[in-house]
Amino acid sequence: MATLTLERLRPEHAPAVLAFERAHRAHFARTVPDRGDAYFTPAGFAARHAALLAEQDAGVCHFHVALEDGTLVARVNLVDVADGSAELGYRVGADATGRGVATAAVAEICRLAARSYGLTTLTAATTLDNPASMRVLTRNGFTPVGDTVLSGRPGVRYVRRDLTA
Structure with missing residues (x-):
């Protein structure tokens, strides 16, 4: 695997993020709910990107792009930041799956969560x-804590309480 870096989402990431989301739409729809046609239009995407940046500026979320040699290969986000915790979410492009990208990106976001954002606990589902x-979650120290339902599909919730380990 090439060197993976995480960058905090910025306005200038918009073209690459939209291209990434369009290129991998069908891949993502296999495991997560589709974002809907409006998201993929220039106006719809611009509005959503601006809304994400506003949430980030307000401190309630931390959005990141994961780059391999300058190419966007994944997105990694911390949402609903409150009281030292946040919910982790990530998506990896089809051409980057099976190469350790998700494991490396989640490891890095755990370090950033503790070091840069002062978080102590992350949850995921x-x-x-x-x-x-x-596997990505358990490799990164998350433990299962219960069942859940995600978009009508059975799932499992995870937590990682010690982000400094």
């Missing part, structure tokens, strides 16, 4: 039919 995501 995945569907039961996504064993790759379950």
Whole structure:
């Protein structure tokens, strides 16, 4: 795997993020709800990107792009930041799956969460039919804490309480 870096989402990432989301739309729709046609229009995407940046500026979320040699290969986000915790979410492009990208990106976001954002706990959830995501979470120190339902599909919730380990 090439060197993976995480960058905090910025306005200038918009073209690459839209291209990434368009290129991998069908891939993502297999495991997470589709964003809907409006998201992929120039106006719809611009509005959503601006809204994400506003949430980030307000401190309630931390959005990141994961780059390999300058190419966007994944997105990694911390949402609903409150009281030292946040919910982790990530998506990896089809051409980057199976190469350790998600594991490396989640490891890095755990370090950033503690070091840069002062977080102590992260939660995450995945569907039961996504064993790759379950492996990513357990490899990064997350433990299962209960069942959940994600978009009508059975899933499991995870937590990682010690981000400094």
